[in-house]
Amino acid sequence: MPLGLALPQYGRFADPALTVRIAAAAETLGYDRLWTADRLLVANAPRTPYPGGNGAVPESHRTFLDPLTLLTAAAGATSRARLGTSTLNAPWYPPALLARTLTTIDLLSNGRLDVGFGLGWSEDEYGAVGVPWRGRAARLEETLDVLEAFWTGGADVRHTGALWTVPPSTVLARPAQRPRPPVLLGGVSPAALERVGRRADGWLGVGLPLPALRPLWERVRDSARAAGRDPGALRLVLRVNPVVTAGPAPEGDVPQRGTVAQIADYLASAVRELGAEPLIDLHHAARSPEEFLSLAREFRDALALPPSPTLAPTPTTGLNPPPQPDRSS
Template structure:
């Protein structure tokens, strides 16, 4: 099964040298996907409550390294595993510049980039970068249009939209993957899931109960069919950010909490029943780099035989 690992990036693990080391070792022990996330700040008096943990962002999020810079680091440390963002807040920068950065990472990695995009949840972060909080969905649609213009056409690039205008131009730097790197989208609203089926290569999800994941897949697949696309070609990435317990947690707490065995059973079930790609984030499970890597090895071994 394709298995993903969230690279060391935030909190006590915010160290680019550690990111490079874990990326190389994770690939060596069999991880197929390596991912980074995206957080800019933790507001002292937030306009938007954190979606979890009682509404307060984890203390570890106060130290958060740039996701795309770390993917460039990982590209140099690895040679096989795919590299992705889960998820990148793509609206924080102009899409023409984003297209150039992502093209560069795809070239650095020899065509191993997965572009995972979300809208985020923090109005404070949008204020900090000078991007309107309202109209995010329309901004995302046009962002995808601009990325397509830079990636999928010939070297002749142009775009005219409500937010951005790219004059007729020649751009010879193209991604290694043709026509473009895979684009996966996050989100849970009906409109977000409809967008996944209509124009993405898959959904970036989180650890939900299996019935909820089945419901999401049905909505995404229905949207894909309505758009004349093959629903079976769409990927489903399921990210878990667990707290590891020494004794079994109550079933209703899995996959947020549980033993390695409980979490392995949950992830293996998503693979068997939904064709999911598991993604494991160990930032809240490990106390130090040694435990981070030990847990990564334990999950890789357990899932290989599940």
């Protein structure tokens, strides 16, 4: 069971030196996946509510470091753990430049990159980077097309689409992984889940009670079958952002709140029933770097994980661009 940890990145843990230190320590503890997220700003009068809790953005999100820069630093501090984004808001970035940056990180890490994309939720962040809020799903679809061209298109790279045109060009830099790094997609809307099954190597799922999570994962798998793909080849990376409590929380609060044992039991059940890969985010659980590492160790022990051997690169299945993609959300 690959076990993932969100690297220190925001709030009181927004310190690049701490990110490097925790990355190395987490790998020594036996964590197989290290992840960063993507947040740009917190608008004082937001146009879109935060999709969680009471709709208020967590105070810790007011300080957020760049995800790809931190993964670059983590690549130099580790040798085994895979490095991923959960999630990178793909529509913010020109895809040709994104292809170059992600290729460089994959080469720097000797083929350990997992590329996780999402659409984000903040209209204000889109405005700040000069990208239209409307049409963001179509923008993601074409971003995947451009990345596929840069990563697997042979000696001559080219792309013609509604948003970007890449003339026939020579781009010889290629990722270390063949045919490319794994691409995972987030989202819970019907269109987002359909896109995962149709185009991606896996789903970046969220910590929902298992009765709510199961039908979403089945929808992804059904979409893969409908696209003629093998649903068994898809990964489910399940992220939890718990508040860790000293005493047991009501079962209805898990996995948002609970003891280490309660959260670990939830994750273990998701592994057994759904084949999930746990991703634990301790930003809301820890109050200091020492507690961050201590909790990471407790979760490792609760999930009965010994330090892991070197993992082989995760195989990929292709982005499978459709002739007429659903771009409705």
